[in-house]
Amino acid sequence: MIPVTKTFLPPIEDYITQLKRAWDNGWVTNRGELVKELEIKLREYLEVKNIILTANGTIPMQIALKTLGITGEVITTPFSYVATTAVIVWEQCAPVFVDIDPIYLTIDETKIEEAITPRTQAILATHVYGNPCNIDAIETIAKKHNLRVIYDAAHCFGVTYKGKSIFEYGDVSTCSFHATKIFHTGEGGAIFCNDDSLFHQLYFHHNFGHKNFEEFFGLGINAKMSELQAAMGLSIIPYIEKIKIDRRIVSEYYLGALKNSYSGFLKIRDNAEWNYSYFPLVLESEHQLLHIQEVMNKNSIFPRRYFYPSLNSLPYLTYSKMPYAEDISKRVICLPLYHDMKNEDLEKICNILIDEF
Numbered sequence: 472m473i474p475v476t477k478t479f480l481p482p483i484e485d486y487i488t489q490l491k492r493a494w495d496n497g498w499v500t501n502r503g504e505l506v507k508e509l510e511i512k513l514r515e516y517l518e519v520k521n522i523i524l525t526a527n528g529t530i531p532m533q534i535a536l537k538t539l540g541i542t543g544e545v546i547t548t549p550f551s552y553v554a555t556t557a558v559i560v561w562e563q564c565a566p567v568f569v570d571i572d573p574i575y576l577t578i579d580e581t582k583i584e585e586a587i588t589p590r591t592q593a594i595l596a597t598h599v600y601g602n603p604c605n606i607d608a609i610e611t612i613a614k615k616h617n618l619r620v621i622y623d624a625a626h627c628f629g630v631t632y633k634g635k636s637i638f639e640y641g642d643v644s645t646c647s648f649h650a651t652k653i654f655h656t657g658e659g660g661a662i663f664c665n666d667d668s669l670f671h672q673l674y675f676h677h678n679f680g681h682k683n684f685e686e687f688f689g690l691g692i693n694a695k696m697s698e699l700q701a702a703m704g705l706s707i708i709p710y711i712e713k714i715k716i717d718r719r720i721v722s723e724y725y726l727g728a729l730k731n732s733y734s735g736f737l738k739i740r741d742n743a744e745w746n747y748s749y750f751p752l753v754l755e756s757e758h759q760l761l762h763i764q765e766v767m768n769k770n771s772i773f774p775r776r777y778f779y780p781s782l783n784s785l786p787y788l789t790y791s792k793m794p795y796a797e798d799i800s801k802r803v804i805c806l807p808l809y810h811d812m813k814n815e816d817l818e819k820i821c822n823i824l825i826d827e828f
Contacts, residue, residue, distance in 0.1 A: 489702035528647025528660030
């Protein structure tokens with residue numbers, strides 16, 4: 472079987488070594504030694520100012536909305552994983568969709584201003600497949616209209632824009648460390664914020680609002696990463712560069728093999744260093760996609776329709792038409808991509824795509 476992705480697992484001995492530290496300390500949660508060490512190592516590796524590790528990649532967006540005091544409308548993209556929209560609704564805010572750029576697949580910055588109303592308070596934009604939004608334009612719009620900016624950077628571990636970590640942009644950026652991601656902690660995530668005052672609020676919100684054992688800064692919830700999760704992260708960090716190289720090799724194989732048959736490759740924004748997090752292919756029609764998917768499945772190959780459906784069609788929302796997002800979501804498929812793919816598997820996938828074109 473060739474799955475769409477495969478979790479990178481370090482040598483079990485590496486993980487056991489880290490776990491033993493937690494066992495020896497008798498400390499498995501509540502910001503122990505391993506979580507603090509992982510924050511330091513990630514801050515250094517990513518070259519970011521501030522980081523908070525969390526239990527998953529969704530709760531950072533919830534905390535960001537709450538901390539920024541967002542209660543009204545949030546401009547967002549219909550082309551993302553469902554969590555991006557779900558957190559807006561969960562926090563009792565109103566998502567306002569703006570269609571996507573059909574080339575970069577990120578929110579179309581030229582359509583944001585026309586969606587702004589007196590109730591608009593924030594923009595929650597997704598860097599799609601690790602491909603950055605038009606950050607410069609979004610930040611200009613946000614300053615002009617006094618809006619806060621949150622970036623869903625779930626796919627962006629290791630991505631840079633204009634020489635800086637992608638996590639350094641916006642009021643708050645978030646990331647997922649789910650098992651399917653390039654860097655993972657099994658489940659997990661992170662919050663990034665450059666403003667020290669805002670970072671302090673984000674920090675106490677993620678830990679029940681604690682100031683110390685008996686005093687509280689204010690309201691908070693439990694979003695803490697455990698030592699068991701941090702142990703996985705510490706075990707994977709030494710292999711990150713190798714993982715990225717392996718994924719780049721796979722991506723370049725696809726590009727080389729398919730360039731004469733397909734043109735629907737992801738266009739990476741200028742000034743961005745990509746991380747090869749996904750390999751999406753935009754096909755000519757949904758019919759073609761379903762046919763190729765069927766043929767691949769019969770050959771034990773399992774690509775994924777990601778993202779599908781367009782989020783403006785979610786059943787708990789009032790429908791608003793988003794032509795590009797709806798069209799592309801029906802035609803995009805992510806090909807298998809992981810660290811130890813075999814050449815014969817890549818050849819098998821590409822032969823099917825070329826034969827069925």
